[in-house]
Amino acid sequence: MTDIVKTAAVQSLLDRASGLTESGGNPRLKAILRDVLEATMGVIEKHDISEGEFWQAIDFLGRGAGEFGLIIPGIGIEHFLDLHLDAKDAEAGRTGGTPRTIEGPLYVAGAPLVEGDLSRTNDVNLTTDPDDVEELTMSGRILGPDGEPVKDAILHVWHANSKGFYSHFDPTSAQSPFNNRRRIRLGADGRFAFHSRMPRGYSVPPGGACDQLMKLLGRHGDRPAHIHFFIEAPGYRTLTTQINFGDDPHAHDDFAFATRDGLLPIPDRSGGNPAIVFDFVMQRAQSADDQHFSSRPRAAA
Numbered sequence: 001m002t003d004i005v006k007t008a009a010v011q012s013l014l015d016r017a018s019g020l021t022e023s024g025g026n027p028r029l030k031a032i033l034r035d036v037l038e039a040t041m042g043v044i045e046k047h048d049i050s051e052g053e054f055w056q057a058i059d060f061l062g063r064g065a066g067e068f069g070l071i072i073p074g075i076g077i078e079h080f081l082d083l084h085l086d087a088k089d090a091e092a093g094r095t096g097g098t099p100r101t102i103e104g105p106l107y108v109a110g111a112p113l114v115e116g117d118l119s120r121t122n123d124v125n126l127t128t129d130p131d132d133v134e135e136l137t138m139s140g141r142i143l144g145p146d147g148e149p150v151k152d153a154i155l156h157v158w159h160a161n162s163k164g165f166y167s168h169f170d171p172t173s174a175q176s177p178f179n180n181r182r183r184i185r186l187g188a189d190g191r192f193a194f195h196s197r198m199p200r201g202y203s204v205p206p207g208g209a210c211d212q213l214m215k216l217l218g219r220h221g222d223r224p225a226h227i228h229f230f231i232e233a234p235g236y237r238t239l240t241t242q243i244n245f246g247d248d249p250h251a252h253d254d255f256a257f258a259t260r261d262g263l264l265p266i267p268d269r270s271g272g273n274p275a276i277v278f279d280f281v282m283q284r285a286q287s288a289d290d291q292h293f294s295s296r297p298r299a300a301a
């Protein structure tokens, strides 16, 4: 195949197209765009992509734009961001604690902030809509690296209902705002407990762009049932993680690559309804930045 990307003419085109020959603009963006463009040209060349194929891809991206948040985890990039952070942590000697795993596209900021200090209150109820499936309880502790209880944590929790739909994104519009979403303010002992209704595994919207892409790849768009968490606490590094139910048929076949060792508890059904006991272990913050959320844009209500 004729290889023209490395020719002076194309290299000059890349410099000009990405603004490197101009003094204004954002230098980091210019450098990144230049590499994205060069890699794209390399792919066109390597696979001898036709004009028709190329414009079909652009058309797909335009029509699928509303599902980019779903497609990115589905093609493994959101998991790769975790692997990239893990590798940087390992290099810096920052190991230990509960593994991070993807946030996913379905968090909504502004969920009710409720009292969850178990010395003053009972457990927290997440499900405020009728949902006629078995009750799920989850409890545990938020611990630091030396096994100490983490004080004054806020546990953000969100999950799907028994049909696999998340409030705010529910195509049936059946759920009230913030159903299955809470921010739980914990006490000095780091203990948490909540009850809810058993979620079903999530599937991407049938016929949507993500579903179409998965079918073209010979894949599915299903996740095991799971519960998402952000945990923030003064002096500790904000943790983004989720538990996936270890006995779900998709526990080891998650289209979003979010399941990880240590995050696949099997609910205990010996008391009838499923119950999960799970302790989270946070890392200590090394900078103020560690205590912030990423700058990812998020839905708010």
Ligand code: DHB
Residues within 6 Å of the ligand: 069, 070, 071, 073, 074, 102, 103, 104, 105, 106, 202, 204, 223, 256, 258
């Ligand atoms: C997707 C959905 C989820 O509920 C999740 O946790 C991660 C990804 C998705 O649709 O891609």
Ligand code: FE
Residues within 6 Å of the ligand: 104, 106, 202, 226, 228
């Ligand atoms: Fe999810």
